[in-house]
Amino acid sequence: MIRLAIKDLRLFASDRRAIILSFVVPIALVTLFAFAFGGVGQKKGESRPATIVIADEDKSEASINVIAKLDSLKELEVYQTTRDSAEAMVKKGDETAVLVFHKGFADSVNAGTKLPVEFEYDASKEAEVGILQGSLIGNLMGIIGGKSMAKEAIANFDKENPSIEEDSRKRIHEQITQNFSSGETKKQSASFITSTPLIAEKQNSPGLIHAVAGTSVMMLLFSVVGMGVSLLDEKEQGTLKKLLYSPIRPDTILFGKMLYVNLISIFQLVIMFIFAKLAFGLDIMPHLTSLILMIIATAYACSSFGVLLASIAKSRQQVQAFSTLIVMIMSCIGGSMIPSFAMPVFMQKMSVFSVNYWSIQGFYDIFWRMLPLQDSTFLSRLVVLVLIGTTLNIIALIMFRRNILKIA
Amino acid sequence: MITVFNLCKSYDSIEALKGISFDIQKGEFYGLLGPNGAGKTTTISILSTILKPDQGEVTIAGFDLQKNPMECKKHIGVVPQELALYNDLTAYANLQFWGSLYDISATTLNTRIDETLHLFGLYDRRNDKVKTYSGGMKRRINIASALLHRPDVLFMDEPTVGIDPQSRNLIFEVMEKLHKEGMTIVYTTHYMEEAERLCNRIGIIDKGRIIAQGTLDELKSSSDIDETIMITFSNLTDTHYDRLAESFDVSKAGDHAIRFISKAVQRDLSVIILKCHEAGLDITDVSIQKINLETIFLRLTGKQLRD
Ligand SMILES: Nc1ncnc2c1ncn2[C@@H]1O[C@H](COP(=O)(O)OP(=O)(O)OP(=O)(O)O)[C@@H](O)[C@H]1O
Ligand SMILES: [Mg+2]
Numbered sequence: 001m002i003r004l005a006i007k008d009l010r011l012f013a014s015d016r017r018a019i020i021l022s023f024v025v026p027i028a029l030v031t032l033f034a035f036a037f038g039g040v041g042q043k044k045g046e047s048r049p050a051t052i053v054i055a056d057e058d059k060s061e062a063s064i065n066v067i068a069k070l071d072s073l074k075e076l077e078v079y080q081t082t083r084d085s086a087e088a089m090v091k092k093g094d095e096t097a098v099l100v101f102h103k104g105f106a107d108s109v110n111a112g113t114k115l116p117v118e119f120e121y122d123a124s125k126e127a128e129v130g131i132l133q134g135s136l137i138g139n140l141m142g143i144i145g146g147k148s149m150a151k152e153a154i155a156n157f158d159k160e161n162p163s164i165e166e167d168s169r170k171r172i173h174e175q176i177t178q179n180f181s182s183g184e185t186k187k188q189s190a191s192f193i194t195s196t197p198l199i200a201e202k203q204n205s206p207g208l209i210h211a212v213a214g215t216s217v218m219m220l221l222f223s224v225v226g227m228g229v230s231l232l233d234e235k236e237q238g239t240l241k242k243l244l245y246s247p248i249r250p251d252t253i254l255f256g257k258m259l260y261v262n263l264i265s266i267f268q269l270v271i272m273f274i275f276a277k278l279a280f281g282l283d284i285m286p287h288l289t290s291l292i293l294m295i296i297a298t299a300y301a302c303s304s305f306g307v308l309l310a311s312i313a314k315s316r317q318q319v320q321a322f323s324t325l326i327v328m329i330m331s332c333i334g335g336s337m338i339p340s341f342a343m344p345v346f347m348q349k350m351s352v353f354s355v356n357y358w359s360i361q362g363f364y365d366i367f368w369r370m371l372p373l374q375d376s377t378f379l380s381r382l383v384v385l386v387l388i389g390t391t392l393n394i395i396a397l398i399m400f401r402r403n404i405l406k407i408a
Numbered sequence: 409m410i411t412v413f414n415l416c417k418s419y420d421s422i423e424a425l426k427g428i429s430f431d432i433q434k435g436e437f438y439g440l441l442g443p444n445g446a447g448k449t450t451t452i453s454i455l456s457t458i459l460k461p462d463q464g465e466v467t468i469a470g471f472d473l474q475k476n477p478m479e480c481k482k483h484i485g486v487v488p489q490e491l492a493l494y495n496d497l498t499a500y501a502n503l504q505f506w507g508s509l510y511d512i513s514a515t516t517l518n519t520r521i522d523e524t525l526h527l528f529g530l531y532d533r534r535n536d537k538v539k540t541y542s543g544g545m546k547r548r549i550n551i552a553s554a555l556l557h558r559p560d561v562l563f564m565d566e567p568t569v570g571i572d573p574q575s576r577n578l579i580f581e582v583m584e585k586l587h588k589e590g591m592t593i594v595y596t597t598h599y600m601e602e603a604e605r606l607c608n609r610i611g612i613i614d615k616g617r618i619i620a621q622g623t624l625d626e627l628k629s630s631s632d633i634d635e636t637i638m639i640t641f642s643n644l645t646d647t648h649y650d651r652l653a654e655s656f657d658v659s660k661a662g663d664h665a666i667r668f669i670s671k672a673v674q675r676d677l678s679v680i681i682l683k684c685h686e687a688g689l690d691i692t693d694v695s696i697q698k699i700n701l702e703t704i705f706l707r708l709t710g711k712q713l714r715d
Contacts, residue, residue, distance in 0.1 A: 007494070007505045014496040014537070238492035242553075244458045245488075246509040247481040 004243075004256025005263065008230060012264060018226060022268050026219035027275050033211035034280055050132050052076055053090070053098045055083035058116075060106035062156070066140070067101070075135055087120060092377045093361070093369050096128040097121035099136060110156050115140075124206055124368035128341065206368055208280050210339050213363035216272040217298060217356045218327065218336035220265055224306030225323040227261045231310040232319065254400045258307050258393060265299035287366045290373045294366060297385035298359040304392035305355060311400040330354035335361075358384045409434040409561060409592045410455070415464035417450055424450040425461070426616040432594065432609075434560075437587045439607030440596040441701060447616040448596035449489055452565045455594070456486045469560050482510070485559030487551050487567050495539035499530055499549050502538055507556035517556065524552045527582055544575030551579060561592045568602065580606060600701035612705055619708050628699050636703050637668040637677060639684065640693040648687050655683060659706055665693075669707070 012018055054070070056063050071078040081089075086098040102116035109115065119136065121129045154173050161169075231254075234240040243253050273291065276282035284291055309326075313319040331337055333347055334356025340348055351357040362381035365371045371378045410432040417425040425447045432438045440448050453459035455466060457477045466473035469483040493502050500521065507517045525531040528548040533541070538549060551567055564583075568576050583606055587593055597603055603610050604624060612620045612627075620627055641648075644664050652658055657669040670676040673696055684691060697703065 003505065003508045007497070007501075010501060011494060011496050237494075238488060238490045239494060241458060242486070242488060242492040242506070243509070245456050245481065245484070245486040246506070247478050247511075248509055249478075 001252050001256045001259060004248075004253060005260040008227075008257065008260035009263065011230070012227070012260075018223070021226060022219075022223040022264065023271055026216060026223075026268065026272055029219060030211055030215045030272060030276065031279065033215050034208050034276075050076060050128065050135065051095060052078055052132055052136065053086040053095050054078055054080050054101070055086045055098055056080060056101045057083060057103050058101045058105035062106035062109050063101040070136075070139060073135075073139055076139070090120065090122050091369065091371070093122065093364065095122075096125050097132050106156075122369070124364075125341065206339075208276070208282060209364060209367045210360075212272060212276040212280075212282060213360045213367075214331075214336040214339075214356070216269055217302065217334075217359045218331040219272075220268055220298070220302045221305060221327040221330065221355070222323075223268060224261055224265055224302045225309055225319060225327065226306075227264060227303075228257070228306030228308075228310030229316055229319050231257050231307070232313060232316050236316070250401070251397065254307070254311065254397055257310075258303060258396075261303040261306055262299055265303050266295055269295040269299055282367070287370075290366045290371075290378065291363075293373070293382060294359070294362045297382045297389070298355075298362070300389040301355045301359070301385040301392075304389040304396065308392045308396040308399070311396045311403060314403075331356050333357070334359075355385070355388060358388070409436070409469060410594070411465075411467045412451075412455070413465045415451065415454060415466065416462045417447075417454065417459065418462055424616055425454075428464070428613070428616070428618055430611050430618060430621060432592060434592055435587075435590050436609055437583075437593045437595065437607045439603040439610040440594065440613055441598065441600060441603045441610055441705070442596075442613035443598055445615075446598075446613045448598075448613060449565055450616075451613070452486070452563050452594070452596060456484055456563050457481055482557075483560045485554035485557065485562045487554045487562070487564040489565040489567075489569065491546050491550050493538050493546060493550060493553070496537060498535050498537055499525070499541070500534040502549060503553055503556060506553040510557035512557055520556050520558075524555055527585075528552050529578060542572075543570055544572045547571050547575060548579065551582070555586070559591070561594065562586070564593065564595045566596055566598070568597070568599070600705065604701055610701070612701075612708065614705075614709050620704070624701070627701070627704055631699060631704050631707055634671050634699060635673050636697045636699070637670055637673060637680060638665055638693075638695045638697060639668065639680070639691055640665040641684070642690040642692050644689065648689055651687055652683065656680060667703075667706070669703070 052070070054067055056067060067078065067080065070076055079095075083098070083100055086095070086100075089095040090098055098120045100118040100120060102118060104116050117140070119133060121132070123129065154177070157172060158169070164172075231240075234243070240253065244250060273282065273284055273295070277284050309319050309323050313322070331354070333343075333350045334340075334354030335343070335351055336356045340351050340357065340360070343351070358381050362378065362385070365375070365378040365381060373379075410430075412431070413429050415425050415428040416423075428447070428451060430438075440451065442448050450459065454461045455468065455473070457473060457480055468480045471479040471483070473480050494505070497505070503521045503524065504517065507521060512520070522531070525534050528551070530545060530548060530552070533545070538546060541549065547567060551564070554562065568579060571579070580602075583593065583595070587606075595603075595607060607624075609623055610621070610627060611618045620630070622630065638661055641664055644666070649658070649660065649666060652666060659667050659669075661667045668676070668680050670680075677694075677696075681691065681694070
């Protein structure tokens with residue numbers, strides 16, 4: 001098996017076209033995309049409503065009221081849950097930000113002091129955060145801020161102190177109004193709510209990660225098909241038949257091919273990330289273990305795809321026609337071209353059917369979300385990739401056995 | 409060394425083998441001689457374990473082919489009819505790869521590769537990619553790659569198709585050398601000269617059946633003919649041929665020639681020439697041939713080996 005793989009590696013090394021396709025083209029594309037997405041992917045205007053997760057720890061009339069008003073806004077979709085689960089969602093990358101209404105919200109509305117509302121966000125999702133933050137602050141200001149806030153405070157005061165003397169009541173009312181006077185609120189608006197990044201912003205720009213991960217996986221799929229096709233070349237050259245004359249088990253021929261494709265794939269991804277580090281300063285060092293695991297899992301899943309195509313197809317032409325289409329579709333829905341979060345919802349749902357999605361999300365986990373190796377989200381991506389790879393490999397083996405009898 | 413009994417194989421509608429049986433002793437150079445589509449490649453494919461027969465039994469080196477294909481594979485070397493090499497690798501790398509599939513130590517393999525390259529006169533070109541080789545050189549490497557594990561039995565399926573005379577001679581010399589060293593060789597061809605020169609036993613195969621078998625002498629003596637007279641005419645037509653066929657044992661040899669089969673040339677020749685004159689035929693050439701495989705085949709099947 002190893003000998004078969006070595007032979008294929010030698011053949012690969014002698015094939016200038018394959019080398020260019022596997023290394024030079026992807027590097028060129030990454031460079032291109034890195035510049036295209038540049039520092040950031042900010043420019044993507046979202047048309048669908050942004051989702052904000054809200055954790056209401058105050059549970060007062062005031063907080064419930066404000067949340068209901070936010071919910072009624074067209075541009076915001078509100079989802080309420082506990083703070084812990086909300087923060088977990090953001091950390092996993094499922095949600096962009098949480099708005100936490102801390103205890104004492106109502107009191108501070110009454111008192112007119114700085115509101116204990118906290119905006120906790122995933123700084124890696126700059127574009128989405130920006131949109132959310134803008135819309136939230138604006139709306140909150142509208143709902144709570146200024147006069148409405150003063151009115152509410154007065155009403156609240158009246159309700160809580162029904163038996164106060166009319167004189168002092170008036171004086172207090174004036175004071176409250178003053179507290180919420182325009183000058184005061186303006187000063188507050190900058191720090192109107194507290195913003196806390198749950199996931200730190202990195203030096204690794206999301207645009208860069210997207211360019212590297214998305215392009216690498218897509219190009220890997222292309223080159224993996226090319227390598228898988230060498231199985232069909234062997235069939236056409238007659239060398240496959242000749243291999244069958246020798247005392248190696250027929251399955252070994254396929255395993256040798258798989259080994260070869262995996263080795264080149266891993267090598268290709270490694271080169272891509274090293275290039276990204278050298279050329280764009282992608283910070284790979286702190287996440288080396290996760291990165292290596294992700295590279296292996298991605299290589300494994302992608303390789304199996306190439307080998308499967310080769311063992312199903314009858315001829316080189318057939319593979320080439322189909323594979324380009326399939327790779328393009330997978331890359332498109334999987335987020336190799338446009339980041340998943342910028343795609344329409346139905347496409348996001350379909351993206352789970354592509355190898356690209358799981359790999360790219362895995363790389364995002366590593367570089368954007370900075371999830372630790374043990375994190376269940378990250379591990380689940382690895383598991384999915386390995387499962388995809390194993391399933392496709394098994395199908396490939398079955399198809400290979402079925403087809404190989406026809407070859408002879 | 410090899411026993412084959414009642415081998416049958418059909419491809420969809422075509423019955424390629426209709427019950428083939430033969431035995432090959434250790435050290436024999438066995439020729440399977442037959443025209444295109446006779447079933448030579450099919451037979452070799454079955455013997456080399458890559459094709460399953462519909463029926464029949466085969467043993468190679470004492471191992472049952474169906475029950476123990478892996479053992480059989482270790483004892484055989486196969487030179488396929490089509491070239492099967494990695495064109496982008498050097499000759500040396502090709503040999504190294506094919507040899508590495510067998511259980512040979514690296515050092516043994518390397519010495520054998522060098523020996524084999526010398527044997528086939530390709531040592532100087534060993535580091536060139538196979539795609540830069542001529543057809544004859546590729547053929548030589550193709551054969552060399554089947555010899556590295558020193559197989560007990562070598563199957564060769566028309567190894568000299570489309571080859572220059574120089575390479576062909578070299579291959580023949582190597583084959584004869586291997587035969588002398590005791591290798592059992594099964595050689596298919598539709599060139600009777602090759603079979604006559606190389607093989608010590610010949611099976612004539614046609615339409616999926618072995619129609620005659622034996623040493624060259626046995627085949628000759630079992631035949632009822634002695635010599636053939638080939639006459640070429642300038643104005644041969646079908647009517648002429650039909651007329652001559654009424655009085656002689658004849659067969660066509662191309663558009664302008666007729667082959668007359670004879671048991672006594674001295675007696676028959678004058679009669680034949682006279683008849684041809686009577687028929688109004690202009691003779692341009694007369695040649696007398698001793699019996700050979702070609703004529704035996706012709707006799708057995710009524711057709712020529714090469715179409
Ligand atoms: N894969 C196949 N599918 C269908 N029919 C086949 C196949 N291989 C061979 N045949 C048929 O089986 C018969 C025997 O073919 P085979 O290749 O054994 O002949 P051969 O003696 O090797 O001929 P040649 O001298 O042309 O190599 C032919 O009629 C051929 O058409
Ligand atoms: Mg043949």
